[in-house]
Amino acid sequence: MNGLFESGFMLIVGLTIAGLVIFGLMAAIAIIAVYIERKVSAFMQDRIGPMGQGAGLHAGKWGLLQTVADSLKLLLKEDIIPKAADRKLFILAPYIIFIAAFIAIAALPFNQVLIAVNLNIGVFYILAVSSLGIIGLILAGWASDNKWSLYGGMRSAAQIISYEIPAALSIVSVIMLTGTLSMQGIIQSQAGTILGFIPNWTIFNNPFSFIAFFVFFIAGVAETNRTPFDIPEAESELVAGFHTEYSGMRWAFFFLSEYANMFVVCGVTVTAFLGGWLSPISGVMDSPTWGLFWFMSKIGVLIFIMMWFRWTFPRLRVDQLMNVSWKYLLPIALFNIFGVGLWILLVG
């Protein structure tokens, strides 16, 4: 009995450390991604972006410490809860949004061994958990008692539930090929090559999966509320949407979750379509350390594409946004399921 208690205790300690590592990872992702986003957008607009200011207190070479300084500033900011707001729900909202992103990252496989929670329904779990965040968004929008927030919350709810369907249907077409819901299982089933040199990733497996990749990625960008799908927080019309009234650390948690969600969406895309931690050249450089490298660099490429989107496409209108999901992506995703099924039956 004593031994059982002790091993249980050790397990909890181990998991707490794993949790802290994931939290550190989330913070690191946000800090690095915000810096890169600023630099990328600066270069795309022919600016130089954050730089050190020269003499005195400055943000490091090339402004490398800019986002670190920003996060310190957020910690030191006054926390304002408007008088009119529904206090309890206002406080609860960032908790829900953050925890949803936090436990979604926990199920991502970083390499052959690094996975905090190895569920046998991994991909299903991530889809389910990441949509929990909507509740937080609606709560934040409603509890602020601010018209911009209300509009933002309602819009993002409509948007996220609309884009969840094509995303989930694209994942179904992947599951048909892999025959498992476990994240590690999905990656392992993509090992090997086609015709001897093309990696056997889902995206290259058949034409329908190729289309499914784009459907999923577009729906994923929409689910993270990023441009061109950012009408829930369209600055020029809604100030900041659902988090207009938030400030200081509470706002920082929204921000952190947004970048964590980007990471989760890219992580699922990489796992389901781009071979996860598998090396692009089969059998070469496939140790766990390289696995971590491949996984992170594939995610990095996708995150860069998301930032590229932001400065390439203008924001969609509300009705266009709904049309893209229900009238284009959903029929394509349904068609893909038939296509992949036929492909499996005919080609095998």
Place this chain on the structure above:
Amino acid sequence: MLLSFGTVFLFVVLGAILITLLLRLSKLVAPSNPTDGKLSTYECGEIAEGSAWVQFNIRFYVIALIFLIFDVEVVLLFPWAVVFKDLGLLAYVEMGIFLIILIVGLMYVWRKGDLDWVKYRVKYGRGRYQNLNTEERESD
């Protein structure tokens, strides 16, 4: 499996603790001198006109219903997709029939105009709003 979900639960608790700790830390080091102006609702610098908790046209309740149907469909598709390779043609035909029924449903709501954000085909009955949508459309 149960242990895995125990882990997830532990992560939920841990996440909540982390947020609370960081908020406490921020409370320790951040200034706090609330004034009436700061605590008022933001409305572009104007004094807020009424509450935001009013009757609100949520527009998408039909979309929410369609979402429910399709989400349940997706839940049903997942276990089917896992065993699809073993079951083969029979499973394909069966799920095909199921999907076609749903696609017909989708075509129906599409034709009825329930997927449109701006509803041109809504009928307001007889009265002063009878031609509301058609007038707007012509002026576009």
